[in-house]
Amino acid sequence: MASILYSFRRCPYAIRARYTLLSLSITVELREVVLKNKPKALLDLGGRTTVPQLLVGNERYSESLDIIFWALSFSTNQALVSKLWPSNPNTRVKIMTWLSFNDHCFKPWLDRYKYADRYTEQSERYYREKGERFLRRLDARLANSPYLMGEHITIADIGIFPFVRQFAGVNREWFEQSRYAHLRAWLNAFVESESFQIVMKKFPAWEESQQVTYFPESS
Ligand SMILES: N[C@@H](CCC(=O)N[C@@H](CS)C(=O)NCC(=O)O)C(=O)O
Structure with missing residues (x-):
């Protein structure tokens, strides 16, 4: 199962997290959040409800820099x-x-x-x-x-x-x-x-019942 990224397109913290994931070719499930109407699944996590947040199995990374450092440690592209x-x-x-x-x-x-x-x-x-x-x-x-x-x-x-x-x-x-x-x-x-165009692609607000959306999308 892919890791889950709660994100908000225009949030600068989320942009830096998505940009890093993209740079390191790490694919996640993207859940686009409307800040004024946060999804229950995010609220149910308890604690921080800011975006971005990344769920990797049972691990939770609730700060953009934590996500960036997780991505750096997860990547197998050591040169990059x-x-x-x-x-x-x-x-x-x-x-x-x-x-x-x-x-x-x-x-x-x-x-x-x-x-x-x-x-x-x-x-x-x-x-x-x-x-x-x-x-x-x-x-x-x-x-x-x-x-x-x-x-x-x-x-x-x-x-x-x-x-x-x-x-x-x-x-x-x-x-x-x-x-x-x-x-x-x-x-x-x-x-x-080109990376920025990919990072800033618009996605509809995530709903529990929807099909999984991946970021980056496979081309
Ligand atoms: N220090 C956090 C800040 C994240 C943050 O403040 N995100 C804003 C959106 S740009 C947010 O979620 N605001 C909604 C809220 O505070 O409930 C990080 O680095 O991820």
Whole structure:
């Protein structure tokens, strides 16, 4: 039986999980969730009900990074695994630091920028400028290499690009003329990739009675 992934198409956490699964050619059963109407099967698991969540037999991975690390350990493509998650301890610390900064420092500003009409204490511009601190760092890094850790894509890139995409989408005109040319090129390469088209394919909300849907779909 395939592992089960509860997912939501536009969720940046779910996008990074699906992108990693696809990159490592791991097929799962996809259950597309409507956040306002979560399926009973997900609620019945108890505890966290956020997406993405992966069920592998009796094991449950209820955080996107847990899913990414499960996929890395499950894959038999060692050459690719060692590119996505290099064995060098310094590189690993750097990757985790970037991901942690993204999730804990950048994401809160992204939410405020995206929903500035709900966070009325400050202006949209204020929130954008707070988020830009991260964009500046990313852009400086990408001025010297195509990916955050150098010549090869790692889980730092996969784990961060969906959040930058959301930030860019709040005011596309602003982003397109912003000074972050390296970051734009990096983001565009992801968004225009064939993998991203597969990752973003639309699926109807999952229902218990439906036929199994696989991700990625077999071609
Ligand atoms: N830290 C979690 C965050 C996941 C998360 O917040 N997902 C959002 C969708 S983007 C969600 O499920 N929201 C619904 C809820 O909080 O009930 C992860 O890395 O997977």
